[in-house]
Amino acid sequence: MSLPTSLPELLALVDFDQRSLFISAAAIAFNPTFWNIVARREYRTKFLTRAFNGNRQAACYALAATIFSLGLLRDFLYERALRDQPSHPALQGEYINYAAYALLAVGNLFVISSTWQLGITGTFLGDYFGILMDSIVTGFPFNVTSAPMYYGSTMSFLGTALLYGKPAGILLTLHVLVVYLVAIQFENPFTAGIYAKRDKEREQAKAAGVPYEEKKEL
Template identity: 60%
Template sequence: MATQNLEYLIKNFGSFIDLNKKSLTLSLASIAFNPTAWNIVARNEYKNKTITRMFGGNTRYGCYFLAILIFSFGILRDNLYHQALLEQPRYPMLPKEYATIVPAILFGLGQLFVVTSTWQLGVTGTFLGDYFGILMDHRVEGFPFNVLRDPMYVGSTMCFLATALWLERPVGLLVTAYVYIVYLLALRFEGPFTDMIYSKRAEAEKAKLL
């Protein structure tokens, strides 16, 4: 029975996607907006110190302000995704005996990666503090960074997948793949720029010793 359901889902996947729903378009837009906007804002902060100047030159207050924005828009993104799925066609993607446990485990692991990443990095480390000049003293190597290179992005993607499976909305699988691609693209811009920031600090420290 489970095999038949899977075959039916694969053959008729397109019928479980309603592109006429504005909620789906809005959800996809919010998913792309978040990492794109924060990378642009952070780079501008590094070059022009726009947010820092708003807070009288206090870099930590500026970073905390950006952290509140990122966190708030993240909640909005998740709510838009949830609403979009509810307005899409429903179809069970897992056998009945796994329909609850699998998404629950996925979501739990995803949240574990996200929460422990935040704990290890702290507020400034998590929310682009290095663009404000708030650099970490050393590379974080504890869990979950000892098992995943980008645990926060992986954990977030897992939560998107878990939600799709829990609500039994096949379109959520497509959105999850989209989320992962957006994150990969964001990392292509974020990673090298962050490396450059730390490389400049290392060069400055080396120059002081000469």
């Protein structure tokens, strides 16, 4: 049997009677929606920083732990959804497995190396807490793609789908990609605005001949 070459063919191979499929899709969409809403509220109101008695570092780490935990839950629900779905013969075989492991390896490399480059606060929205990086990271994997964590995660989803031989996994991976592309459209301009504001304040301080200090007030 050949691989599905169109969306209708792919949809025909998915068991939509399984509730776990929709739970997984909801978890995939919820995570970036959650962290964008929470991070923007933090940026505007400092509600998390206030909850941690003004310690924005601790507040950021708390959000990081929450996002990481939600990611683990999302991955668990994804794997459970795949187990409930039918396999396809065309997605089972030696070369498919090689492709799956390659996607998982590259995907995890992107995620881990980008986390290493950014650190915990850089990875988990520290910008919204006022914890800004000194300069833009341009080394690997950011010299390959501007969103290595998102694309690396997408590759891992696809690799897992191929490893399980599940067409539903390919469909959910497309869902992941769309969700992340939408998230990028919201996050990148907002984050760029945060750094543009910081750079403007630096220039104003330099022009005034006074040392620049990042604002830390609540």
